[in-house]
Amino acid sequence: MPISEPTSLLELTQEELTQLLASWGQPRYRADQVWAWLYGKLAADPAGMTDLPKALRERLTAQTRVDPLKLIIQQRSSDLQTAKWLFRLPDGLTIETVLMLYDERSTVCISTQAGCAMGCVFCATGQAGLARNLTPGEIVAQVLAAARWLADDERRKTMDENDATIMALGPSSSVLRLTNIVVMGMGEPLANYDRTWAALRRITDPGAFGLGARHITLSTVGLPQGIRKMADEPLQINLAVSLHAPNDDLRTQLVPINHRYPIAEVLAAVKDYIARTHRRVTFEYALMAGINDTPALARQLAGLLKGVLCHVNLIPLNPVAESPYQPSSPENATAFQKILEVNHIPATVRMRRGIDIDAGCGQLRRRAALGTGEGMKG
Numbered sequence: 009m010p011i012s013e014p015t016s017l018l019e020l021t022q023e024e025l026t027q028l029l030a031s032w033g034q035p036r037y038r039a040d041q042v043w044a045w046l047y048g049k050l051a052a053d054p055a056g057m058t059d060l061p062k063a064l065r066e067r068l069t070a071q072t073r074v075d076p077l078k079l080i081i082q083q084r085s086s087d088l089q090t091a092k093w094l095f096r097l098p099d100g101l102t103i104e105t106v107l108m109l110y111d112e113r114s115t116v117c118i119s120t121q122a123g124c125a126m127g128c129v130f131c132a133t134g135q136a137g138l139a140r141n142l143t144p145g146e147i148v149a150q151v152l153a154a155a156r157w158l159a160d161d162e163r164r165k166t167m168d169e170n171d172a173t174i175m176a177l178g179p180s181s182s183v184l185r186l187t188n189i190v191v192m193g194m195g196e197p198l199a200n201y202d203r204t205w206a207a208l209r210r211i212t213d214p215g216a217f218g219l220g221a222r223h224i225t226l227s228t229v230g231l232p233q234g235i236r237k238m239a240d241e242p243l244q245i246n247l248a249v250s251l252h253a254p255n256d257d258l259r260t261q262l263v264p265i266n267h268r269y270p271i272a273e274v275l276a277a278v279k280d281y282i283a284r285t286h287r288r289v290t291f292e293y294a295l296m297a298g299i300n301d302t303p304a305l306a307r308q309l310a311g312l313l314k315g316v317l318c319h320v321n322l323i324p325l326n327p328v329a330e331s332p333y334q335p336s337s338p339e340n341a342t343a344f345q346k347i348l349e350v351n352h353i354p355a356t357v358r359m360r361r362g363i364d365i366d367a368g369c370g371q372l373r374r375r376a377a378l379g380t381g382e383g384m385k386g
């Protein structure tokens with residue numbers, strides 16, 4: 009079947025790119041060169057693919073484009089350790105991507121859907137509903153955008169003198185290359201399974217972007233079929249499950265999909281996953297003051313997870329204006345963690361990142377759409 013000109017070169021597999029260029033009369037090695045430019049050298053523009061003949065560069069420029077994403081808004085947190093981007097897709101929808109800088113790693117949080125159908129009550133994305141699934145190219149493009157931003161020499165040369173984080177680390181620090189990916193942004197990745205995994209295969213392919221699978225974590229609200237399917241994937245992507253409550257009554261209030269897939273079904277799938285992969289699973293628990301952070305609920309959670317090969321990430325919710333869902337106090341978060349640990353459930357209280365730039369999922373998008381307003385992501 010002939011390959012039509014794509015919206016973005018990132019939508020093509022290597023074989024499809026080869027077919028496209030073959031249909032233009034180009035030998036296979038030209039496709040290999042373009043592939044290396046896209047994923048190895050992070051080229052955003054065919055005009056810069058300097059080892060290609062000029063005529064081919066011109067045709068690529070005229071008939072294709074690299075990036076399906078158009079940057080609409082970029083924000084840096086006041087501590088400069090978090091960057092958040094709002095991108096416009098070719099059909100006008102918008103998505104968010106967040107880059108977080110740590111001492112020795114740089115983690116990008118990517119979206120897999122425009123919107124989300126899961127309806128978590130504390131999440132701005134969930135309140136807006138699902139528009140559509142992202143394509144593999146749109147998912148991969150977020151990773152490449154973050155990698156380009158980190159690698160951008162020009163940005164480094166012209167960056168603010170006050171950019172103390174990066175200046176102090178120096179240009180050779182590993183923070184200047186992308187080291188980790190969390191599939192934890194807008195959308196439920198297991199509800200867009202095939203496209204998400206097509207993107208993850210490209211991201212981990214040593215002949216493409218080449219990031220190790222163990223440096224990638226996929227976070228799901230807990231779709232049992234998808235979790236079991238993940239157990240059969242050869243790529244050792246880490247699994248995180250957003251639990252947020254230890255009983256069905258509370259979880260259904262917070263995470264409405266729990267009505268369809270109650271905790272027992274989610275946990276049964278997680279236990280199958282662990283039995284087949286022997287890999288530790290992370291449970292995400294967004295701590296909300298007075299909602300799910302009491303000592304009694306901590307004890308209930310410890311009982312629920314007893315004997316499960318897991319780690320619990322406790323994340324005080326990003327603060328939301330005019331919402332009943334507010335973050336737990338540091339004291340309550342620590343007390344919750346201690347109860348889990350006393351009961352032999354390993355747990356960590358995680359920092360919230362980028363509070364001043366709406367880094368909670370869906371907040372920047374919502375603010376951009378409304379001109380105000382905020383939401384949350386667990």
Ligand code: SF4
Pocket residue numbers: 124125126127128131132133134135193194195196229369385386
């Ligand atoms: S928290 Fe995640 S799964 Fe829930 S509505 Fe928001 S994006 Fe969807």
